[in-house]
Amino acid sequence: MLFRKKSRDMDEWAPMPPLVVASASLILLAAVVAMTVRDINRQRHHMSYILSEKGAAIIRAVEAGARTGLMGMRWGGNQVQTLLEEAAGHPDILYIGIVDKDGKILAHSNSSKIGQTVPNRFSRDALKTTTSGLWRIVGVEKKVKAFEVYRAFCPLPGQGKMRGRGMTMHVDPNTGQTRMDWCFSSKGDSSDQIIFVGLNMAPFENERSVDMRNTLLMAGLICLMGLGGFLALYWAQSYQVARRMLQDTSAFAKEVVTSLPVGLIAMDAAGRVAFFNHSAEIITGLSRMKTLGRDAKKIFSEHMEGLVYLLEPGISVTEQEIECEIKGKGVFPLSVSSSDILGEQGHYVSRIVILRDLREVRDLQEQVRRQEKLSAIGELAAGVAHEIRNPLSSIKGLATYFSQKFDKGSDDEEIAQGMAREVDRLNRVVSQLLDFARPSDLNLRPMDINELIPHSLKLVKQDALTKNINIISQPGGKPAFAMADADRLTQCLLNLYLNAMAAMNKGGVLTVRTAVEDSGDVRVEVEDTGKGIPSQDLNRIFDPYYTTKASGTGLGLAIVHKILEGHHARIKVESRPGQGTLVSMFIPGAKKAQDPKAQSGRE
Missing domain, CATH: 3.30.450.20 (PAS domain)
Structure with missing residues (x-):
């Protein structure tokens, strides 16, 4: 049936809702079945x-x-x-x-x-x-x-x-x-x-059986005829609805495509930019208003020359990963796809290019790789450390015994004492191995980080005076409360202090700052004026056993990273060779630290 509605200009037939067709069909079916x-x-x-x-x-x-x-x-x-x-x-x-x-x-x-x-x-x-x-x-x-x-x-x-x-x-x-x-x-x-x-x-x-067959046949015919009538009526008025639905669908599709998390660029048959979504603006740094209607090859050659080949008709590219240089944004990894859009008769209509920023994916892959490596090293370290510590105790005992048997100041006494010192050094390495392999069982409690900093600086104050290093503490203007394990966080800070002092062998300034971010995170900065870290080494400094020091074990920063992971904290390292290094830790505030969605990592 059609429903009549009046407008100011003319009377027109309103479309029959599908629910009415379905209801009428069900009523007819129920009557026939009854x-x-x-x-x-x-x-x-x-x-x-x-x-x-x-x-x-x-x-x-x-x-x-x-x-x-x-x-x-x-x-x-x-x-x-x-x-x-x-x-x-x-x-x-x-x-x-x-x-x-x-x-x-x-x-x-x-x-x-x-x-x-x-x-x-x-x-x-x-x-x-x-x-x-x-x-x-x-x-x-x-x-x-x-x-x-x-x-x-x-x-x-x-x-x-x-x-x-x-x-x-x-x-x-x-x-x-x-x-x-x-x-x-x-x-x-x-x-x-x-x-x-x-x-x-x-x-x-x-x-x-014959009567039932005839009855069912007649019922089926009546039902089909009734349904056919309703469907014919529904199809007759569906054309009136189709145009409005097409408009709604087009608007919906446009909004979805515009909001896609990947960059989408479409060209018309003449090669001009016909569509440029918001993600494409973010990736390329170009404005949508300045690109629409312009020649796509000219835009690509000026701002991202490495992607011009994607505009050639007939070339199909699927999820190809490249390092692309974009004007004003530098070089970063992209996943690119492109293909032609053909009409019903197979004629060329337009071309579409899809860009996906892979920087976040690469960071996640790096985190997974590092976690797998840390897990393997941790298991190995736990087993090796326990096997080494027992004989070390015996060796040190023998070295101490022989040092007491030799004359004071003799070469033999010096050799025996050197053996004891080397055993102590190996024991420290074993202790670091166990610290690294041990699960991060933290005793988290609310605490003011500003109160922890002075205590941790006292532990290195004497060593800093010996090396002519000036220590500056700059706490924030308000309490910096966070959920933290005081002992483990002190160990983390101590490792950072020692690394910073090792980089300032001719003296310098060690600065420690605290502040509370707008997000509620507590920021702790450890800055030195040492020799800095080469850019090619920044991505490896948290790997176990990686060190640039002749006497280092390469476990200090790895332990720091593991402790911060247990606090759901982030760490960021910025360095300029010859000028110094700034290490920033972002520890969740006392409320945010209890959020199960909090993520840990490094930048």
């Missing part, structure tokens, strides 16, 4: 009524025949068995039988079943039913079902009986003698026998 189910139930009820009446009529006929034989000709069980066999000769009758109240077959149209027990016991209510019969559907053979009608069997209530204690006797008409016979009940006027007849359901089932 009618079909009702028709099927009516057919099933009609079949049950006909078969139950037919079965009851057969039972009455058998009872009438048995009554005549028992009253006029003094029949017994054998004659009733013959009657059942004759009655079961009708093609619609599968079997007729009589059972006692316990389900034991007394007589059956198939004499081989006499004495057996019926698989499915009859309801006790059948013994109380003497007029209309009960019915049920049972399986007879594979894929064959019987409509079974049953009720109490009372051919001669109250006649032909001799009462005793639970035993019923029958008078033989030929000999005049009495004998037991199942035909006669021992319970007065109430019968304890059930007669049942199994009717063949196949003809009715076949007819019902």
Whole structure:
């Protein structure tokens, strides 16, 4: 259906919502299903009524025949068995039988079943039913079902009986003698026998299958016709909606493409820039307004010459990693992709170039590489350190013993003392190895970093005086609270002080500053006026065993980095050869340090 709405200029038909089409279709389907189910139930009820009446009529006929034989000709069980066999000769009758109240077959149209027990016991209510019969559907053979009608069997209530204690006797008409016979009940006027007849359901089932098939076919046709009408109506008015949806989709796609985290540049068939998203502006440093409509090759050749080849039609590039120099931004890694956009007939429409900045990816790869290396070295260090420390204790003990045996000031005494000093040096290296390999179990608590700095500087004050190094402490103007382990952070600061003093072998200035960032992080700076670090070594200074000092172990800064990782802190190193080095640590504030999303790393 179409809904009418009025506008100021003209009347127009509003589009029919899909929900209305779906609801109408469901209502139609429900109505058709309801009618079909009702028709099927009516057919099933009609079949049950006909078969139950037919079965009851057969039972009455058998009872009438048995009554005549028992009253006029003094029949017994054998004659009733013959009657059942004759009655079961009708093609619609599968079997007729009589059972006692316990389900034991007394007589059956198939004499081989006499004495057996019926698989499915009859309801006790059948013994109380003497007029209309009960019915049920049972399986007879594979894929064959019987409509079974049953009720109490009372051919001669109250006649032909001799009462005793639970035993019923029958008078033989030929000999005049009495004998037991199942035909006669021992319970007065109430019968304890059930007669049942199994009717063949196949003809009715076949007819019902045909009727059901026709009913379902008609229901399906009605449903299809109704659905077809609704769909035709829906498609007829969908064109009116398509234009508006296309506009919305175009606006949505434009917004998505504009907000992509990768640089997207599209050219038209003439090679002019047709699209330039925000990420492309960030990567290239060019303004979108100054690039749209201009020749793409000219722009690329002026600002990023290494990418001009991506503009050539017919060349397809996928995720190619290059080092690209961009004017005013230097050289950094990019992942580039480009391909042609073709029309339906295969003609060239435009070309698209995708740029992805890989600097962050490279940093993550470097962090993963370093973590793997640290993990391997840590495991090796833990094992080696424990194996070395025991013999070192023995060697030092022997060296001390021999130094006391030699004369004071002799060469032998000096050699023995030198051995002891070298053992002490090796023991310090082993201790550093264990510190590096030991898990970073930190005792974090809120503390003012400004109070920790003076204590840590006292530990190197005497050494600084000896080397003619002036120490300057510049705490921030307000408390710098952070969640920190005082002992481990002191160790971290001490390693940085010692490295800075080692770089100032001719004296200098060691400056320590603290400040609180706008983000809440506490910034700690350690600056020296030493010889600095070459730029090619900056990326390796935190690697274990990397050192530029002749007597260094290369573990000092590696331990610093590990301690800061445990604090979820960052470290940044800036150095100018010949002028000095500035090391900045950014420790999360007391609140931020408990944030599980806090990241650690270095810059």
